[in-house]
Amino acid sequence: MRVRMTRRGGLAGVVAIAALLVGAAPASAAPGDASAYGAKLNLTLLNSPAVSAGPFAAADANGPTKNTFVGVDLTGVLKTGVINTSASRDEKTGGVYSRASTADVRLDLLSKVTGKITAELVEAECEATQKGVTGKSKLAGVNLGKLGQVNADPAPNTKLDVQLLDIAIAEVIFNEQIKNKDGSLTVNAIHVKLLQGKLGSIGTGDLILSSATCGPAGLPIPMASGAGLWIGLGLLGLVAVPVGFTAIRRRNALNAA
Template structure:
C-alpha cells in the first residue's frame, strides 16, 4: 500500500507533468511572466514532510496591463533563485511583442543531481506577431549544469536533456495553439517523480512569452476614381495610465519565498 506522500506525488505527476496545454490569446493580445513553479517535493527536500509548492506566475505582464513587471532578489520557494526577473507585453500596429528574462539564476532544486548548484547568467524568451505571422526565440547564456551535462543551444525549438524517470529539461520550448497563439518558454524543468535526489514531481517554467496573432486590418475604404485607396485601422486601446510597471519587494508573497529561502 502506498504512503500518503507517494499518492500525492503520483497525483501531481499525472496532473502537472503531462503535456503543456497550448495557451490561447485574442488577436493583437499577448502576455509574459518571469517564472512559475507547481511541484510536490519528497520528504527531506524542504522540511521533514513532503511539501506542495505553487508559486503562480511571478512578474506577470500583459497587453491589457500592466504591460511591464519586475522582481529583484527572487527566492522561488527554495527551488530557483534569481537576482532579477522582468517581463513585458506590448501591442502596436495590430501586432504584439512579449518578452521575459531572468538574470543571475541558481537552481538549488537540481544540486543533488548535478553535484553542485547549477547556474545560468541569463534566461530569456521573446515572441512577436505581425504581418509575417507569429515568431519566437529563446536565449540561454553561460549555463553550468555540473554533472548533468550540456543543453543543446543551437536555437532549435523543443530540445531536451533527460535523466530518465527523474528529470527532463526543455530548452526553447515553443507551443502553438489551434488559434495561432505562440508561447515560448526559455527553460522548462519537469520533475518526473523518480526517487533519485528526492526531487519529487511537478513543473517549473522560466521566462515565458505568449503572442496572439496580429489583428487583421480593415478593408480598403471606397475612393473616387483615380484616388489611391486608403485603409483605416482602429488603434488598440492602451491601458489606463499608459506604460505601467509593477515592482514587488523581496519577501513579498508574489516571490514564492514564504520563508523558504
C-alpha cells in the first residue's frame, strides 16, 4: 500500500511539473507582419463604369517578399512606370520593414480640375522595431498643376483640397499615416479621396499610390532562452521525478524488510 501511495505521488508530481512548465513558459507571439503594394483603386466615376484594380506588385513578409510590376495603364485615371515593393522580417530581433516605390506617375483622374499631376517617383516605407513603429514618404519631381505645392518629404497627413467653384470635391493626402488597431502602421505616399455628395463631384472612391504597412515588431528570439530553454527544463523535470520515485520505493522496501 505504501508503494502504491508513493507511485500516485510520483505521477502527481509529473503532472504538477508539466503544468508548472506550461504555465511558466512565455506566451508565444507570432512575429510582426509587413506588407506593401504600389497602387490600388476603387472608384465610381460619373457617366463611367466603376474602376476597381490592384493591389499591384503586392509584397509580404511571409512571401513573396519582393515584387515588381511593369506599370499601370488605366485610361483617364492613372498611368505609372515600374513598381517595386519589398517586405521583410528579422527573425532574431522581431523587427519588420516594408517599402513601395512607384515611378513615372501620371494622375489623370483630377486633370480636368487641377491640370496635369505627375511625379517622377512616389515612395512609402515603414519600419517596426522593439522601440516602436515609424514611417515616411518621399516624392521626387512632383508637378501638382493647379493643386498647389508639397515638399519632397511631406509631413504626415499633409492634405490639399481639390476645389470646383470653391467647393471641395476631392482631397489628396500626402504621407498619410494610419495607426491601426493591432498596433501596426500604414503609410500611403499619396491617397486621393473623391468626396461623395459634393456639388460638381466627379464620383466617389479612393486611389492609393505606394503603400507600406508594418508592425508591431514580434518578440525577439534569444539563443540562450526561449522555447529551447523551456523544453530543456521540461525534459529535465520529467527525468528527475521518476528517479526520485524509484529512490523512495527502494527505501520503503528496505524499511519493510
